[in-house]
Amino acid sequence: MLKISVPATSANLGPGFDSIGLALNMQLTLTVLGPRQTWQVSHPFGANVPSDARNLIVKTALSLVPNLTPQRLEVTSEIPLARGLGSSSTAIVAGLALANELSATPITKQALLLKATELEGHPDNVAPAILGGLAVATYADQRVQAVQLPTPDLTASVYVPNEELLTSASRHALPAELPYKQAIAGSSIGNTLVAALAMKNWSLALELLEQDRFHEQYRASLVPALATIRTTAHAMGLVGTYLSGAGPTIVTLGTQTDMSQLQVKLQANPALTGKTFLLPVNTEGLTVHKS
Numbered sequence: 535m536l537k538i539s540v541p542a543t544s545a546n547l548g549p550g551f552d553s554i555g556l557a558l559n560m561q562l563t564l565t566v567l568g569p570r571q572t573w574q575v576s577h578p579f580g581a582n583v584p585s586d587a588r589n590l591i592v593k594t595a596l597s598l599v600p601n602l603t604p605q606r607l608e609v610t611s612e613i614p615l616a617r618g619l620g621s622s623s624t625a626i627v628a629g630l631a632l633a634n635e636l637s638a639t640p641i642t643k644q645a646l647l648l649k650a651t652e653l654e655g656h657p658d659n660v661a662p663a664i665l666g667g668l669a670v671a672t673y674a675d676q677r678v679q680a681v682q683l684p685t686p687d688l689t690a691s692v693y694v695p696n697e698e699l700l701t702s703a704s705r706h707a708l709p710a711e712l713p714y715k716q717a718i719a720g721s722s723i724g725n726t727l728v729a730a731l732a733m734k735n736w737s738l739a740l741e742l743l744e745q746d747r748f749h750e751q752y753r754a755s756l757v758p759a760l761a762t763i764r765t766t767a768h769a770m771g772l773v774g775t776y777l778s779g780a781g782p783t784i785v786t787l788g789t790q791t792d793m794s795q796l797q798v799k800l801q802a803n804p805a806l807t808g809k810t811f812l813l814p815v816n817t818e819g820l821t822v823h824k825s
């Protein structure tokens with residue numbers, strides 16, 4: 535039996551728009567139960583997600599190896615769809631890993647990262663989903679260059695609203711262009727964030743997480759919980775709240791004790807009707823087990 539696991543990821547980390555992502559301990563697991571006449575996918579996502587060859591995992595696998603023998607697949611996942619926790623990346627990475635395992639000529643991890651990035655459009659979810667931990671990556675000129683940073687000594691307080699927000703809709707709210715000065719400010723903040731993360735200067739990193747210039751201000755009206763949670767955290771003396779991926783999930787990073795206390799406050803707020811999770815960083819990334 536073949537089992538493939540891929541973690542959820544929280545992308546952007548504020549100013550690291552489309553380039554920084556963190557893998558979190560919440561998994562999609564794909565179990566391959568053997569060949570069938572046609573592709574069959576059992577999953578927990580309801581009728582809107584296909585259970586046959588149209589399923590994103592299967593479509594992705596076939597895009598890499600078109601002549602794969604159909605299989606029966608079982609998907610388990612706690613990762614909510616279209617909430618900013620990299621669900622589409624888990625499906626894409628699992629599909630590519632599946633094709634790779636069933637193929638006589640597997641591609642390298644770097645080629646898998648490139649293919650996953652091409653399919654997702656940006657590397658900030660797929661890079662940490664494959665590598666685990668904290669990853670910084672760039673996708674330009676049909677190339678992906680990714681660097682894994684030290685695993686942050688931080689825990690994520692994750693607030694997941696009940697409503698979906700598709701990445702496509704959330705990207706629609708972004709401007710086509712940024713004023714030059716704003717881009718320079720955004721890039722200097724992002725660069726300093728990466729330096730702080732690389733030097734394990736967590737307190738500076740947490741401050742910089744809140745100084746994005748690229749996307750949060752344009753998405754704010756789609757994600758009212760961002761302001762609510764930031765204000766709650768600030769009242770407790772905590773910084774480190776950002777919009778996870780395209781939203782609507784809001785993540786705050788900090789010590790486990792601080793994040794547990796923050797979650798008590800969030801759970802007590804009647805305006806926040808979504809779900810909360812306290813998640814450690816996932817260090818393993820994509821894993822494949824054969825038995």
Ligand SMILES: Nc1ncnc2c1ncn2[C@@H]1O[C@H](COP(=O)(O)OP(=O)(O)OP(=O)(O)O)[C@@H](O)[C@H]1O
Binds near residue numbers: 618623700702778
């Ligand atoms: N395990 C899965 N199997 C099949 N389809 C999936 C799976 N996970 C995600 N999808 C598809 O991807 C869509 C969500 O992708 P989208 O990029 O909008 O959100 P996300 O990846 O959860 O969020 P973000 O990219 O902001 O972190 C779902 O609506 C569904 O169509």
Ligand SMILES: N[C@@H](CCO)C(=O)O
Binds near residue numbers: 545656659780
């Ligand atoms: N960087 C992406 C992540 C979601 O796929 C965004 O914010 O739109």
